[in-house]
Amino acid sequence: MKSRALSFLLAFVFWVALTWSLDWQYLLTGVIISLFIAWAVGDILTRNPWKFKQHARYIWAVYYIWVFIWEMVKGNIDGAYRILHPGLPIKPGIVKVKTNLRSDSALTYLANTITLTPGTFTVDVDSENGYLYVHWMNVETEDIDKATEIIIGKYEKILGKIFE
Amino acid sequence: MIDLIGYIFIGIGITFDFIGCLGLVRLPDLYNRLHASIKCVTFGTCGIMLGVFVIHGFTDVGIKAIFCALFLLLTAPVSAHAISRAAHLSGVKPWEKSVCDHYEKDK
Amino acid sequence: MKLLRWFIGLILIALIIAVNLKYEFSPLMRMVNFLIPSCILCLWRIYKGPTPADRVVAIDILGILVIGFCGVLTVFTDKIFFIEIAIAWALQSFIATIALAKYLEGKKFDD
Structure with a gap:
């Protein structure tokens, strides 16, 4: 109701x-x-x-919006550099990332954030085991833990505080 | 003065739109194209809508422009996700110089 | 060979900018003149694309570009119905892309 x-x-x-x-x-x-x-x-x-009555969630959401906008601007400048460079400095690959978030809305926002921030976008979500398959434009490591730390380390904690 | 700020926002947005379309033509395979173009074009169009909001202020046009940008930010990643998943399931191979493909392994 | 192609592209972009600056346009008309080449690049990808998925991506990008076009025309002509066209186009383009992706995947629509 x-x-x-x-x-x-x-x-x-x-x-x-x-x-x-x-x-x-x-x-x-x-x-x-x-x-x-x-x-x-x-x-x-x-x-x-x-969950709508807990005020701390709104404060974390406002903080998250600013983090998200800053990362999005950085990501776009990075992408523009890679497109315009004559040598095409890309090293693409699909890596696997582990997440602790379980609720549907948190996973949706995590996937959207990954898509709009520097050099990564989500191909598929395995919500039962908590794995995300991420296409990375410039693969730095194929290891699951290190990739998790680099790609979603910043957003996971804040999203957990907002949605979980 | 306020018009000038709006024009600057619109100019930045159109520059990113153009770069995104250049990426659509230039990059080697489907995933990279989707990657660059959806990011740059979404950012560029949101910049244009922000410029419209700055020029018109809190009138009906400005509020509608902000809602349009918000809606675009929510839906563009979802459509990119749907296209890439469908392409991978329908058998589009990544570029031959790709480093790794863990999704192919786990399927 | 790669560098040569890059230089040809650079010369073409410089040509577009030069033609744009040579004639007398209002500032917003100059911006619209940059959106038209981006639409042409998208159409080239729709014509050339090796797989159907490439064409779907180009159609999606073209839809988002048209939304930006409507936004610029709102400022340019001072007619407020263009922004309503933009909102309607955003909704319709999203649904169309999801439907095309489901068609590509070869599954039922209620999955």
Whole structure:
């Protein structure tokens, strides 16, 4: 029930921001559509609504956004350098990475972060055993532990504090 | 003044778009192409949308531009992931100078 | 041979910049003139791509480029409906890419 109320609130805020108008017709349409969405798919938003009440998670999320933006800018400059260099300094390969995160949302955000940060992107996720298969543009090591430390060492702790 | 900042953001975004498309043509195999292009093009388009937001401010256009950039940041990695997994399962081989392929081994 | 091809590409890019600066355009029109060559590069990859997966990647990238195009046109023409086209295009392009990837994989759509 709490999950449905949260998804109704989210959908309604999104609707108001997109129409950017406070006429009663727009608001009525938004309420009807948000109720329909909350009735149809509301129960898959979250399984543990009590997580939304812990304030420390929001502070870690704000910190994570800044880390993510900085890493993304660095990654793009690195990628642009590798594309424009005449000798194509790439050494590609698919390596395996071990993670301790288990919940679905944490794994999704971890995979998205890996895709948008320097030189790596996720090919497949094995969520039962906690392995990620990562395509690395410039392979430094094939060992699982060292690759884990280099690729996801920074993000794993913060994501664990946000989602687990 | 505020227009100039917005134009600078749009210029940076278009530069990264162009570099990403250059990577799409230049790099040797599917995974590397996907790699460079999806990263650079997503960043470039988000830069353009940020420029639109800076120029228009907190009006309906600016808010819509921010939502568009947010949506792009959430969905572009997912589509890249889907394409690469499908390509690997359908039998597209990595470049012959690749160092290792642990995914092929474990499948 | 590799270096020669790199130099030819460099000369072509310099040519595009020179033609762009030679004629009288407004600043935003100059930016749009850089987006058109990127679209042409994507179309070349769609025409040439050795495997179907390459073509799917190029179609995805072309969709994201069109979103950027709509963003620039919003500032350029001051018509606000372009940004709504951008949002709709982002949604549609994502669904199309997922469907193409599932088709490539050869599985059912409800998997």
